[in-house]
Amino acid sequence: MLKSNVEGDEKSGEVGKAATLRLGYDPDREPELSFETSWIQDKSNQLVKLDTFFGALELGASLCLFYAKKTPLSESAGRVIIGAARVSLPELPRWRRRRCTRARGCGGLRQPLLHRQRAMDAPGH
Incomplete structure (x- = not known):
């Protein structure tokens, strides 16, 4: 999710x-990076947003x-x-954790990967 949507303007x-939703998001946890990004990078902040989304289903x-x-x-x-x-x-979603290495170009950030198969009822099936 974009930081601007979470933090506001x-x-x-x-x-x-x-x-608005009184989430446990903390902008101070976001890392200082050598490149500009609009996306949430910190693992804890990502999990707050993802858990909030899936918790509402x-x-x-x-x-x-x-x-x-x-x-x-x-x-x-x-x-x-x-x-x-x-x-x-x-x-509920399960998270696979992986350590992002500098070789992958993400500066060693820890990021969750959503690994979930959802069944859905499509009309006519």
Whole structure:
């Protein structure tokens, strides 16, 4: 998730999701990097956002929309919905941990990888 969505923007008066939802996100945990990025980098901050998202899913009621940025059937510059389904498995996400090495170009940051298969009820299936 983008830091601006989580932290908000003082200039425009936009309140971030961390303050709105009273999350345990801490901007001081974000590392100083040798490159510019708009994305959350700290493992703890990532897990706060991911756990919040998956914690809100309701079995049989939550709707997942699948979209594409480009399709051969549309000239629209916006996203196109290509599918919809309800969450049908009562599983919580499990996180595989990996250590990102300097050789991989991420400065040794610890990052969670979402590893989850979700079943969804698509209409007609």
